[in-house]
Amino acid sequence: MAKTTIELDNAAQTLKLLGDKTRLTIMGLVKDGECCVCEFVEVLQMSQPSISQHLRKLRDAGLVKEKRRGQWIFYSLNTSHATYPIIQQILEQIPDQKEKLRALDEAGLRIQCD
Template sequence: MEKTLIEIDKAAAVLKLLGDKTRLTMIGLLKDGECCVCEFVEVLQMSQPSISQHLRKLRDNGLVKERRSGQWIFYSLNRESDTFSIVESVLELIPEQMDKLKELENKGLRICCD
């Protein structure tokens, strides 16, 4: 399979976004599914406005997409992004984040916004 080259400016922007521990953790949490803001708030122990700011940066750069369900917004990785190959490569190199979501589920908080 032939790899598509990514412009240096785009690659640098993605790597800069993923250079932030919070955003990198968020991307890791989205590896196998979707999460809503309230789940990120619980897992990362940060304020909702702070989480929303990080998600806005990821969304504006095409790394995540959103799906509305009633008043809630669920985020997932944008696998169609032309820079997804960078995200995918980074995800292979960081620890699995599912344990954080399983812990949330065990506390009965997995989808606390329903």
């Protein structure tokens, strides 16, 4: 099995983006599924425009994918990105963010935008 190497520029850009706590948390939240902007706003207790700026940076770099369903946009981890192996390693080292989504569920704040 041949090991793929990641270009230094790509690795540096990914690490720079993940060096921000908010973006790292967002990546942790979408590690196992997809989330809507509204959910990020609730979990992170930040304004929607601020969350959207972080998501735009992640999307423009190709680290997350977006899928539109009606008026809602859902974000998920782009597992086919060249730097995904780095992202995967980092996400395994940080606290699991699923608990934050579970807390939203229990509070009845988890968005079901279908």
